[in-house]
Amino acid sequence: MKKVYFLFAAVLLFSSSSLAQNQDSITIKKIADDILTNGTVFENLRYLCKKIGPRLSGSANAQKAVLATARMLKEAGADTVYMQPCMVPQWVRGAKETGFIKLADNSKFNLHLCAIGNTVGTAAAGLSAPVVEVKSMAELHQLGAAAIKDKIVFFNIEMNPTYINTFQAYGEDGAGRFMGPAEAARYGAVGAMVRSLASNVNDYPHTGVTRYNDSFPKIPAVCISTRDANWLSEQLKLKKVTTAYFKTDCKMLADAPSFNVIGEIWGTEFPGEIISVGGHLDSWDLAEGANDDGSGVTQSIEIIRALKANDIKPKRTIRAVMFMNEENGGRGGEAYLQNALQKNEHHIFALESDEGGFSPRGFSLEMTAEKEQKIKQWLPLFYNYGVYFMETGGSGSDVEPVLKTGAALAGLSPDSQRYFDIHHAATDVFENVSERELKLGAVNMAALIWLVSEYGL
């Protein structure tokens, strides 16, 4: 709460110098009205979701998305559109996974599951072993090899429902997926079965990456649906479970060539000062990547369109970036940084939208206190568009590398309540995006990008 008081003080001081803000609010209203009335962001998202679909790095669909967004950027009126090569890992799921729990009465309970991204597959016959449930990483370490060896470890860590920002629960309760398989292998486990990182209870498994530890064997790993996880936990309590079985066909192929896609409006006064805004083009293979992150990609394109359509000429260069491979490698973000360093580019600000196309609530700022202070002075300009806070925090994994160039970073913070209902699951589809919410996110992003382009940092 301290942060908020501090902010209010700044607002009061600033309320006297309101002439410039008046002019700014007129420009922002012009942008907002246009996006809400004529914006193409929703139709572009529909195309990415419905005409292309899942866009995992290295896939044919990812390549189609590269070409499609390049076209969208041209249609938006970008002064230049180009592709930035990068090599990406190419993980393939293979045949649909299957699995079940064998109970003491010899019956089988089929599980809703999916292989965790970047994992190895099982042997062709699948994998069968007794199950050990853990509710935390600490519990795994306490149990140790004596209990874990030759078992399938069931990481049943619920997302804490009392966190209002669901990303906090994702971060704190995600260890089972992020590093569960590696840590289970440390104690001789033969497989891992992870409760989906989801804020709701239903039958959809949620995928995502895990990171192996090269010092231990790479063991196969799956996520099971939250409903199945609750059921399994109950059966284990009742001592009814004999073994778990699952079969996955996934593997990592050789790296494949791919691209970031970039569109720019050249700055009229300081073209060398670059302001970037982006999202990631790749998406998990189970759904359409509508909220993760088709929304951020199409919102970034929308900013180019809105400025061009309204003949607003930014003083600094605005660059919309569609990053490749955020989901299972981060190679696009890294390639972007390397290019920036090679060309000695001067990035002053990089904004990311990768928390879904939901109603915008605020911005998270990752920069020096001085720059943060400057940006926070603009907050009153955002109230009319539903953004009420700007606070110190992380930005996003695609823009993070650019921090090394000294750029100020920021992330759009949409309302987070629904994100982990659908994140990385088959339910992350176009139908779960609201046109007005998506557009309102673009409005606030455009306003912030334009203010930085006008006043610098």
Added chain:
Amino acid sequence: MKKVYFLFAAVLLFSSSSLAQNQDSITIKKIADDILTNGTVFENLRYLCKKIGPRLSGSANAQKAVLATARMLKEAGADTVYMQPCMVPQWVRGAKETGFIKLADNSKFNLHLCAIGNTVGTAAAGLSAPVVEVKSMAELHQLGAAAIKDKIVFFNIEMNPTYINTFQAYGEDGAGRFMGPAEAARYGAVGAMVRSLASNVNDYPHTGVTRYNDSFPKIPAVCISTRDANWLSEQLKLKKVTTAYFKTDCKMLADAPSFNVIGEIWGTEFPGEIISVGGHLDSWDLAEGANDDGSGVTQSIEIIRALKANDIKPKRTIRAVMFMNEENGGRGGEAYLQNALQKNEHHIFALESDEGGFSPRGFSLEMTAEKEQKIKQWLPLFYNYGVYFMETGGSGSDVEPVLKTGAALAGLSPDSQRYFDIHHAATDVFENVSERELKLGAVNMAALIWLVSEYGL
């Protein structure tokens, strides 16, 4: 923006007296954690939507909802649960409506339409007439009887997409439905066809009430889907339309007996000071009334449950009220007032939740400046739960009558972006409510109700 500055000043003044707020924030966190972890609001809503369904006043389902919510209030632990009788209008839709546009080439285009609530039906053979489109009420009055007589008036008034609060557009652009049929009848129209009051473009017609003017004939009226409205407007521009036809079977029956449902926790120190929180139990007949207003009803019950489950004893009496007949009569709200006056009850505060079960953003306050100031001092306690504003505004039509008793009123303001996508349409179903968003609304309502019960106004 002025309002906001004012608020900030209040916050700064208040930040010194933070000891009480610390204790309050602990109590609120306890309530919030419980609702987010153990809340039954989502399951209660599921019951209202899936086990009962549409609950239009006077229907058998409305009566089921009366009994079901009385049971829910008992299960929530209310000290007393009772029903408050009221007579309600009983409008019935009858057979499903049909309609089409006849084009110059003699082809027919079937329309997605529904009778407007409280309207009269057509003759058994239906109604056929040439169509006159108007884009505003002013245009209707300009055209006058010469152009309108014996025609079907097509009110094609779009919801203004540039209003960030969609309720503003609903209010300003809703005249076509609210009074279009009455005003068209003034000039001799034989029917009205109204563009659905919806913020999206699809095939679902949205119903709702209209108000006839007793000085003119009651003419039949339907709402058509926004997609059909766009199409019809285009065909009219091309001069391709011969006539419109529609057939409705609806009628108003005699008033029927019904009830408000009330559950209370008696105040420990000032039981005579009543704080009410409510929503409306009736809903339109086309859907499940999930967001309108099953959410407000079940959130109000949740407040009783959360206080009881946590053994929090309010100093003042807290009363959850399920109002009957908000949609097409307001008789429940009126009966509630009459009862309050007869019993000489002392209402100090009445909160309504009737803007959907979406993520809470703020509260709208309808009270004296002094009371408003007192409530606004509590705003910092709400930041952690996503509520960032409290501003002067309307409360809700069910609590409005209580204003006459001198009570302070307030309304929950959830994010409004999705509300008019589904409002009064077949899409207002349980699946379009997010459990976390619904619960977070209940958390903020409970916090405000508890603060008023603790400190009075």
